Amino acid sequence: MLATFFQETAEEITQNAENLEPVVEEKTLSLFELLTSGGIAGNIIIIVLGVLLILAMYIYFERLFAIKAASKTDVNFMHQIKDNVATGNIEAAKIRCAQENSPVARLTAKGISRIGSPLEDINTAIENAGRLEVYKLEKNVSILATIAGAAPMIGFLGTVIGMIIAFHQLATSSGQAEMGSLAQGIYIAMTTTVAGLIVGIIAYMGYNHLVVKTDKVVHQMEATAVDFLDLLNEPA
Known part of the structure; x- marks a missing residue:
């Protein structure tokens, strides 16, 4: 009986001790809460x-x-233009250029419209048309480059503001600021820095990708211009 009593007493003490243990709640922080805290x-x-x-x-x-739309050109386009120009069918060449809505076709049409002029004038007209086409392709791309540079700076501005808030809390509380007040300033410093870097990296990668795509179209236009000028230089 005595052994049974001590066993029951020990079980009760163990249960009471388990009930007295503090319940630790695992706190999770979502991305939205992190950005808005x-x-x-x-x-x-x-x-x-x-x-x-x-x-x-x-x-x-x-x-x-x-840019993808501008880079699409019929592979037989220049062959058809060469055949029409070689046979003296200039109007057919102009119509074929009008049917092909691309920078390459517009450059070729500009050159065809100058046939009969000195070769240097034709080359100048094509170069001027090429500059306009490049300007159209690069429209608003500079804004992307600006965002790539400005976003991290704005994030660092948030870092400075957050640290100012944290130090202000320390200064006004005689070195005994509450951790919650300090944490808010540190939150601002960290979250804005991360957000600024993410936006800057995305914009920078997008800008470089567009530059590469644009360069391919520009090289395509240059190759077409050379082919067309070579066509005019061929002996009759």
């Missing part, structure tokens, strides 16, 4: 960076589709 100053900077990210993505995809 930096106070008013942090939220304003995050909103600005969000707008820049949306603008950068819009410019990137809009230019990407435009």
Whole structure:
């Protein structure tokens, strides 16, 4: 009986001890909570960076589709132009250029319209038309480059603001600031820096990709211009 009593008492003590143990709740922080937990100053900077990210993505995809459309040209286009020019059928060559909606076709049409002029004048006309086509291809791409440089700087501005808030809390509390007040300033410093770098990296990569795509179209136009001038230089 005595052994049974001590056993039951020990079980009761164990159960009471387990009940007295503090329950540790695991706290998770979502991405949205992380971005919006930096106070008013942090939220304003995050909103600005969000707008820049949306603008950068819009410019990137809009230019990407435009450049892809500009790079599509019929492989038989120049052969048909050469045949028409060689046979003296200039009107047919102009009509074929009008049917092909691409920078290469517009450059060729500009050269065809100058047939009969000195070769140097034709070359100058093609070069001027080429500059206009490159300008169209690079439309708004400079904004993407600006976002790539400005976004990290805006993020670092949030870092400075966050550290100022943290040190201000320390200064006004005689070195005994609450951890919550300090944490808010540190949140602003960290989240805005990360957000600024993410936006900047995305914009930078998009800008470089568009530059590469544009260069390919420019080289295609240069090759076409050389072919067309060679066609005019061929002996009759």
